[in-house]
Amino acid sequence: MSSIKKNDKIEVLSGREKGRQGKILKIFKEKDTALVERVNMVKRHTKPGGKAGQQGGIVEKEAPLKLSKVILVCPKCSKTTRIGYRFLDSGDKVRFCKKCSEQLDS
Numbered sequence: 001m002s003s004i005k006k007n008d009k010i011e012v013l014s015g016r017e018k019g020r021q022g023k024i025l026k027i028f029k030e031k032d033t034a035l036v037e038r039v040n041m042v043k044r045h046t047k048p049g050g051k052a053g054q055q056g057g058i059v060e061k062e063a064p065l066k067l068s069k070v071i072l073v074c075p076k077c078s079k080t081t082r083i084g085y086r087f088l089d090s091g092d093k094v095r096f097c098k099k100c101s102e103q104l105d106s
């Protein structure tokens, strides 16, 4: 199970995009993959015409990355970190950065 969530900033650990950082746009839980903003771009050919009357051509789109290949970048200390969990007095489970111990969820 990955503890990465939408809008988290991540860094890519391996593959051709190694070292790239970006924001999680969407997570596909069933596949354990995620779309990361401006990372792992692929070119897609589009046909001319269509609803908006677009021209045919090539568009760049994000392709899903395996969640096992990314690591969270802490918004507080800006380091790549593993995620820990703790419970608040309210009983809510929140994530925290194992590097700086700052809470990641509000």
Ligand SMILES: [Zn+2]
Pocket: 074, 075, 076, 077, 078, 079, 081, 097, 098, 099, 100, 101, 102
């Ligand atoms: Zn941190």
